[in-house]
Amino acid sequence: MSIRRRVRAAAVAAALALAPASARAAGFAIFEQGARGMGFAGAFTAQANDPSAIFHNAAGIAFLKGKQIYLGGTLIHPSSTFTGADPFPGASVTETGDVGLLVPPAAYYTQPFSERTVLGIGIHTPFGLTTAWSNPDTYSGRFLSQRAELKGFSINPTIGYKLADRFAVGGGLDVRLSSVRLLRRVPVINPFTQKVTDAASVDLQSNTDVGIGFNVGMLAKISEALSAGIQYRHKVKSDYSGNAAFTQLPTGNTQLDARLSALLPQGSQPVTTSIEFPGMFSGGVAYTRDEWTFEGDIDWYQWSTFRNLSIVFTQRPDLNENVVENYKNSWQYRLGLERRLGDTWAIRGGYFFDQTPAPAESVSPLLPDADRNGFALGGTWRSGRFRVDSALWYLLSPSRSTDGVNRDQYNGTYTSHAVTLGIFLGYSF
């Protein structure tokens, strides 16, 4: 049996065991910003009829009545496994993701300002990521990444303006606060054994950077039944400064330890890095008939902005690293359907396909990206001024092989799935 077939067989076995997955949409975009939109599998640009419009389509808030609060969170539970391929880390190697539970929160508030104008402010998490692996001190990818975190949120003050009764535009300022953390091991060749040994661990933690972007949208209620919306959210460049803390690890040989302590940077080293978050464009059409609403959206992410992750050690240029990513622009297709059951209940379901922006060369333990299929189920219960939305996503990625071309020669197949549960509360007054 050829290696390739063996790898595939192992991957199939892993998939059957429903073992694993990853924490985010393809790339590191996050679309879980409101449980109503989630119930439509994220197809919400043409409806945008709750305060999460601040994320989905700023124009949507122009149609919101009264003061409205909408807040909640999404529990994301990803799991993933990696099956190695020869020559490295080897076909007998299996690694398991260990991200735990992520809870990106979101909160929105909208308030009419004039007859045609509605103001709003929202806090949401358009991008974020956690990648971590079990047994981080011994797993085979520890020299590439043990743990990677991209944390942050956007503060998104927004204005919606009705140009006509059924046509609105909107825009917002996207104030994005984010920070990066990267952990990995530093390898050396032990001159006595001529084998690789762990010389140090490095923990790179950036300060929080404030990046500025904007978003604009349009929403047209073409008829009672039909609406269409588009939104554009501009790319945001974040420049981080921070520190990389080196901790030397005992190799078991005192002579080597003495040599390494002279060679390795001691303590903290100042570092800088930057990430350009991609711009995104969404367009959708919603159709309502009787108690049914259908929406279909297409999203485009300008992932080509993510060319590399360059880590600059300002005092030790010899330690600089440049992780080439070369992401490609990518597309998402979303379909959602709602059925209202009287005034109190509504149920939803949907499907999306999320195309990976990562070329096979860049699929790594740091960013094990893959296409994703998302299956959505959701519902609403409302009573008076209150509303509770919830939605469940099951995200399934087809096995992603590095096809033997990973830039770091760390090859194999990643398999992942995730379950996310969003619960949001709405209140209008």
Place this chain on the structure above:
Amino acid sequence: MRSRHFALIAVAFLLALFAVPASAQTNFTTFVVVGDSLAAGFESGSLVVTHQNRSVPALIARQAGVQGFQQPTISEPGIPPELTLVSLVPTPLIAPKSATPGAPTNLGLPRPYNNLAVPGATAADVLTRTTDNGGLHDVILRGLGTQLQQAQALRPTTILLWIGNNDVLGAAVRGRAIDGVTLTPTDIFRTQYLQIVTALKGTGAFIVAANLPDVTSIPFVTTIKPYLVNPATGEPVLVGGNRVPLLGPAGPLPSNALVTISASTLLAQGIGVPALAGGTGTPLPDEVILDPSEQAIIRDHVNVNNKSIADICGAANIPVLDIRTLLGQVATTGRAVGGVTLTSSFLSGGIFSYDGVHPNDIGYAVTANDFISLINTSGGNLPPVDLGPVLGVTAAEAGVRAQVLRPSSSRWVPFELSGEAYGNLLAALPRLDELR
């Protein structure tokens, strides 16, 4: 009866024609190796079973599932005794594991070895040498004929041919580039290589070959800088803001001169170190220095010989592994494997062994995978060698031996070779008979 025989023969012939499996081109049933120390699995100045079993041919044979791949195994600590790193501080000391060499353990094999590669062999040796008066040729060839004759006698189905390194290496390790003396003249090499290929091609075997590395990029000649270096930091010693050049026969060495590892013992005694820096002020001998013109002559021979290899193998439809480019990549950018960057650095680069010339187990495994890739593009279907355990990343690392036998305290060299190590090393490297 006769016609029936004829029919049977005809049927058998037809069957043979059609029964040839798709991978017949890389049929490893009888896998034979012709070459020198690199194909023999020579490592750390020694031919020894531990590393012979991790030689490029042994790994390829294992991945191809070859049964009965026989090598001229030699017991620990090898012939000559294997070099080891004795201590790392204050300066690294390299010495033989033992004063007593190992012994051949497979002399009784009643047929030629599959791995016929003889450390030190030149292209001429492959064609004509049958004995070297008790040296490794005798251990490996055992009076059964030349490498070429024995390879033919085995009726090989696949041949790995990796010869020519010693036609250029002697000049680098002996610090003298003299055409016809330390370097085989390129036209003679071309003729000999053509003879070898023609003879091997006559066996009908699938052949895979490799070209020659740039022997001026190996740690043996790149480790010691032509100026004084502080062994503790690896940084140049500066006097008045300037580097302090070592002394050669023609005065201070230019910054692009290469100094061979053989100089380490001399430098340890202060030879080659200017008196103002505390040395003896006496020059290093020419044999441990490759000046820029010598480097150019050696590189030119490597390039011309590689052109010959490419031409001859190209005409014979033999795939050639471009060792020169691959090793050049290791020497310049390094080679990434899962977050580890392997380089040509001595002791810490992960590719070369303690002799500074030959690869270590990792270097041989990486090279074996390069051969396997090439074989697979020629119709083979061999899985690559799993590098995880070879690198020690995915398996428990063996206990570290760090017994300090004799601390070295040289002020001048990044490491020191013990007297025995030096003698063994020179004995194992290409000879320079003609020059003496």
